[in-house]
Amino acid sequence: xxxxxxHKLRMEIAELKILCKDKEERLRQLVNDSVIFNELxxxxxxxxxxxxxxxxxxxxxQLKLKQTSILVxxxxxxxxxxxxxxxxxxxxxxxxxxxxxxxxxxLHRQTLHTESRVGMxxxxxxxxxxxxxxxxxxxxxxxxxxxxxNANEIIRSYDIVLDCSDNVPTRYLLNDTxxxxxxxxxxxxxxxxxxxxxxYNYGEVGVCYRCLFPLPPPPEAVISCGxxxxxxxxxxxxxxxxxxxxxxxxxxxxxxEVLSKRLLIFDGAxxxxxxxxxxxxxxxxxxxxxxxxxxxxxxxxxxxxxxxSDKDYVLKLLMPAQRVSVEEYQNYLGKPHLLWDVRQSxxxxxxxxxxxxxxxxxxILDDSxxxxxxxxxxxxxxPVFILCRRGNDSQIAAQHMINKFPKHNIRDIRGGLHxxxxxxxxxxxxY
Numbered sequence: 028x029x030x031x032x033x034h035k036l037r038m039e040i041a042e043l044k045i046l047c048k049d050k051e052e053r054l055r056q057l058v059n060d061s062v063i064f065n066e067l068x069x070x071x072x073x074x075x076x077x078x079x080x081x082x083x084x085x086x087x088x089q090l091k092l093k094q095t096s097i098l099v100x101x102x103x104x105x106x107x108x109x110x111x112x113x114x115x116x117x118x119x120x121x122x123x124x125x126x127x128x129x130x131x132x133x134l135h136r137q138t139l140h141t142e143s144r145v146g147m148x149x150x151x152x153x154x155x156x157x158x159x160x161x162x163x164x165x166x167x168x169x170x171x172x173x174x175x176x177n178a179n180e181i182i183r184s185y186d187i188v189l190d191c192s193d194n195v196p197t198r199y200l201l202n203d204t205x206x207x208x209x210x211x212x213x214x215x216x217x218x219x220x221x222x223x224x225x226x227y228n229y230g231e232v233g234v235c236y237r238c239l240f241p242l243p244p245p246p247e248a249v250i251s252c253g254x255x256x257x258x259x260x261x262x263x264x265x266x267x268x269x270x271x272x273x274x275x276x277x278x279x280x281x282x283x284e285v286l287s288k289r290l291l292i293f294d295g296a297x298x299x300x301x302x303x304x305x306x307x308x309x310x311x312x313x314x315x316x317x318x319x320x321x322x323x324x325x326x327x328x329x330x331x332x333x334x335x336s337d338k339d340y341v342l343k344l345l346m347p348a349q350r351v352s353v354e355e356y357q358n359y360l361g362k363p364h365l366l367w368d369v370r371q372s373x374x375x376x377x378x379x380x381x382x383x384x385x386x387x388x389x390x391i392l393d394d395s396x397x398x399x400x401x402x403x404x405x406x407x408x409x410p411v412f413i414l415c416r417r418g419n420d421s422q423i424a425a426q427h428m429i430n431k432f433p434k435h436n437i438r439d440i441r442g443g444l445h446x447x448x449x450x451x452x453x454x455x456x457x458y
Contacts, residue, residue, distance in 0.1 A: 097122065102125040191269065225291065
């Protein structure tokens with residue numbers, strides 16, 4: 028087959044895909060227009076029969092859920108299972124909000140996305156999956172990065188909000204906006220084998236996120252899934268429970284108690300749950316008190332000292348002279364020096380630079396590395412280079428070491444192993 032024939036065939040396939048998408052969108056519109064919100068159709072009864080027979084759910088509960096609009100912020104590890112169960116349960120209107128695109132590293136836990144949709148918007152990918160599962164659910168797409176300029180406009184049209192995000196600025200933004208608009212906020216989080224869940228701003232006495240955390244943590248204390256790791260099944264547990272709490276909020280508790288003023292803690296390593304009581308509302312809370320102090324145009328990234336987007340987030344702890352590029356480090360190969368990789372041992376096993384030694388960050392911060400390298404550290408002129416995955420943990424380690432050994436030649440490598448892959452060796456694996 029000639030190159031012209033291949034090109035022609037590709038163009039014909041692309042045109043057919045566009046035509047197919049147009050027809051699918053038209054079908055979705057027709058289905059949405061035909062949805063009846065004040066009664067159950069025969070299809071509804073057949074589809075939702077197993078929950079219709081629940082004593083505290085029934086026809087009234089199904090109709091209420093059918094008339095409820097829910098916004099899921101973050102279509103990742105938590106947002107995928109949450110939106111899956113909400114759409115399957117018959118939520119009448121489901122909003123999906125995410126700025127990101129599907130990456131191969133998402134697939135082990137973000138179960139609505141597939142390998143064929145890598146590079147596609149997460150929101151559009153999830154929409155495709157959910158339309159197949161329940162075409163009766165009206166899905167609204169918000170392919171944007173949530174900020175103080177668009178949050179009010181988007182959130183005000185929904186009854187309930189799920190915080191399935193993975194960063195601190197968005198948590199504060201969602202809390203403040205939901206408090207101002209009177210929307211209940213179901214907040215979940217997961218990291219490694221642990222998860223947490225609670226419902227903020229529910230009822231007249233429900234606490235808000237700022238009641239518990241008036242100020243954000245320092246950026247260097249925040250660990251993301253990209254840095255700390257997470258097991259997919261854990262995000263599945265928490266995301267599913269977020270969907271459960273959203274349904275309970277929509278149905279006024281379903282005869283039980285909404286998870287408000289309580290924090291559910293899940294320990295996946297031991298498969299145990301425990302619930303702790305949260306203190307009541309703070310009288311001086313800057314968000315939910317009688318005199319709120321949050322300005323409408325608050326810059327949440329500046330307030331938290333970190334980015335909303337987790338793309339290439341870089342800490343700035345060191346002076347330029349205390350850092351080197353991967354190209355500059357390459358010039359030291361073959362010369363006497365130490366190369367310390369401060370990632371966890373499990374990460375070090377995945378990939379490593381030649382001649383690097385694994386010195387986990389925790390052993391730097393607790394100074395146990397001093398005894399291990401006692402002899403080598405006696406030479407103040409021997410260069411010590413600190414390396415990590417992206418150049419953040421290496422700064423934390425280097426800063427600590429520079430303070431402890433101010434006369435030594437200690438520098439971190441900017442951009443870490445990711446920079447090495449993109450600028451030095453494209454065959455070096457990254458994760």
